[in-house]
Amino acid sequence: MSDVISVEVVSSPNDDEATALVTELVNARVASKLTAQDPTLWGPAAESESAIRLSWTTLHETSRPLLAEIDALRADLRAEGIDRIVLAGMGGSSLAPEVITATAGVPLVVLDTTDPGQVADALAGDLSRTLLVVSSKSGSTVETDSHRRIFEKAFTDAGIDAASRLVVVTDPGSPLAESATRAGYRKVFLADPHVGGRYSALTAFGLVPAGLAGADVAALLDDAAQAATALSDDSADNPALVLAAALGAAHARGAEKVVFADTGSGVKGFPDWVEQLIAESTGKDGTGLLPVAVEGPDAPGFADAGPDATTVAVGPTTEAAALATSGRLGGLFLLWEYATAMVGRVLGINPFDQPDVEAAKKAARSLLDAPGAGAAQAPAFTDGPVQVYAGGDWLPEGTATVADALRALVAAAPEYGYLAVQAYLDRLDDASAAVLRPELARRAGLQTTFGWGPRFLHSTGQYHKGGHQNGVFLQLTGDSEVTVEVPGRPYDLGTLQLAQALGDGQVLIERGRPVLRLHLTDRAAGLVHVVEASQRVAREGSS
Incomplete structure (x- = not known):
């Protein structure tokens, strides 16, 4: 791994609005107050929560x-x-x-x-x-x-x-x-x-x-200690202030998505970690930043990012001036924690609560209390090894193929909305499901996220319910060849997994969001079928 990891916000490192925000944050002594664990930084409504959530700075x-x-x-x-x-x-x-x-x-x-x-x-x-x-x-x-x-x-x-x-x-x-x-x-x-x-x-x-x-x-801890001094400094050179200002200024212009690509940092899986940090911290009160983790700098969503997205490259330091440097991994963690908390102040939200996470949990619990409720729902239609379920009234009558259902879901997204692919599957044996993110992003012309269920419920799940309400949602569920009982509980894991998918889908539907669930009666054949169908999707006006 590189000795120093750089973070470059490709879209707007020299933006006038960002520069003005940096000056504002410096003058308000946000960095030093954050290090001193001052709970007043996010306003009176957030003060009680902030007072018990700031020990991470030391x-x-x-x-x-x-x-x-x-x-x-x-x-x-x-x-x-x-x-x-x-x-x-x-x-x-x-x-x-x-x-x-x-x-x-x-x-x-x-x-x-x-x-x-x-x-x-x-x-x-x-x-x-x-x-x-x-x-x-x-x-x-x-x-x-x-x-x-x-x-x-x-x-x-x-x-x-x-x-x-x-x-x-x-x-x-x-x-x-x-x-x-x-x-x-x-x-x-x-x-x-x-x-x-x-x-x-x-x-x-x-x-x-x-x-x-x-x-x-x-x-x-050594890495974080080395980075802490710069991150605590009320200075225009503070990398966390610069990052927060760049993201806040971009959001003010309508770029509420943040697309992450690794360009050789040596850090494995960093976008998944920062995705939770940013989405759960900022996605509330109808605002926030939606992180989009992509496969690399040439991936759809990054290489062809539109005005609704800010692109962030994380990689080794080069001769080109990086927006922020963080040392190694411990410093990278601390840099983004500081920057995310500061973005919360810029957006006017409390970055330490997660008011919408519990809704999906409660819905799942209610389904577990009524065994068979999910299984009782009839599919809209079946296409080979895929049963198709549609929540809401967005699916045109007569739709009969997975490809047509996917096209209808994409068409239901507003301009500069996003598509969230949510796979309630085995992320090792069913890893090929992840190819749906670049396939659909390339053809739909929408920023597209991919999350493994239920783990995304503890990260981007907050944003889906509390952030900008411009998403459409593709759920993947599937039959399993094995049953694993949960000792002392009246359900097995398969029942719990389906309840979590149905519960989250129910909450999204209640909030007016289109949800398409594709249930794979044969996982291997079903995934092939869905991927092939995704290759026939195109949003009007996209290539």
């Missing part, structure tokens, strides 16, 4: 005592032959550790899914060498609780003392902390409760699973 100092605990536990585990780390966590509890370990080149099995096939594959690994890290601020996250129950039973059935193979990361005093202590789990790491999930990369939530897997997490 984590490069306060997280250091964790390092010895992580090292000691890892040494004990290796001495016992336990070297396979599985992480059960959602949102901020999984995205940062995944970026850290992938970038470091060390293995970590990440479970941020309810797909029964993907969970079954994780269970099929060598349990004699396995430790499960359960990461949740409260422990009530349904996906993570399900994983804990499933693995606890699997360890017991294999004749392994389950408590000795479970490590918990949670907030002090949480129900999970209390239950884990009562059950005698191997260790309970208590994270800083004054840090929200999406800002938690340098807390125990990011450091414990990554460190146990073998990543050099001390170096992350």
